[in-house]
Amino acid sequence: MSHLTPQPPQVPRYRGFNRVGERYGITIGPFGRRVSAAPQVGPLLALVLGSLAVVAAVLARLGGLGLGRDMLVVSVRAAVQLTVVSLLIAAVLRSAGLTAAFIAGMVVIAVVTAGRRITGSLRGSGWWTALPIVAGVAPVLGLLLASALVPARTVSVLPIAGIFIGGAMSATGLTGRRALDELTARRGEYEGGLALGLLPRDAALEVCRSSAALALFPVLDQTRTVGLVTLPGAFVGVLLGGADPVEAGAVQLLVLIGLLAIESVAVLITLELVARGRIDRAGSYRRL
Incomplete structure (x- = not known):
C-alpha cells in the first residue's frame, strides 16, 4: 500500500469549515466536501x-x-x-519588513487618492489627508495587535490593515469633498457667520458639519445590515480559509467596529482641517 498517494484524514462532519485542507492545498467544507471560493x-x-x-x-x-x-x-x-x-x-x-513597506505604500496611495478627490491635484494641501488616515488607522490597528486579537503575523496583519486604510481613505475623501462643496455653495451663510462675530473655523463648521457627517453613512449601513443583507468579504474569506463560523464572525466584528472608530476619527480630523483652511482647493469658498 506504500505506493498509494497519501489521502487527507477524515474530516469531522460536525466541525464545518476547518484547517485540515491547508496541508493539501484545498479547503474542506461542511460534510467533508471540497469547496472553492475562487472563480x-x-x-x-x-x-x-x-x-x-x-x-x-x-x-x-x-x-x-x-x-x-x-x-x-x-x-x-x-x-x-x-x-x-x-x-x-x-x-x-514571507517578510515582516516587506509587509511593513507594502502597508506604507498603501498609505501613500490612499493619501494621494483622497487628496486628489478633495483638491483635484497632487500638489498643495491634499497631502494633509495623511493626518486623518494615519490618525484613524494607527491606534486601532495598534490596539488589535497589542491585545493579540489580531496575531502579529504578516498574513493576518496585511489584509486587515488594507481594509482599515481603505475605509479611512474613503471617509477622508468624502468628508473633504462634501465639506468644501457645501462651503462653496453656501458661501453667504459662511460670511453671515463671520459678520455675526464667529471665528472662520466656527463659521465653517456651522455650514459643513452636517453634510460631512454623511461620509459615515456607508459604514453605518454596512454594520447595521451585516449578516442580514450582506456577508462581508472578511467573513466569507476567513470562513472559506479554514476558520469556523464563530471565528469568522469575530473577525468581521473586529473589522466593522474598527472601521466605525477609524472613519469617525478620519471624518472629524478632515472636517477640522477643512474648517481651519489646511485643506483647500482652487475656486473654494476662501478663494472666491
Missing part, C-alpha cells in the same frame, strides 16, 4: 469582467453621468493592479 481563471472570466465593465460604462454614458470613460479606466486599472499584487503577495508575506 476559474481563464478566457471566460475575462469575457464576463469585460462585459460588466462595458455595461457599466455604457449605462453611465447614456445616463449623462459623465463617468463612462472612468468606468473602463478603473476596471482595467483594477485588473492590472490585482494581477501585480497577486504575483507579489506571496513574496511580501
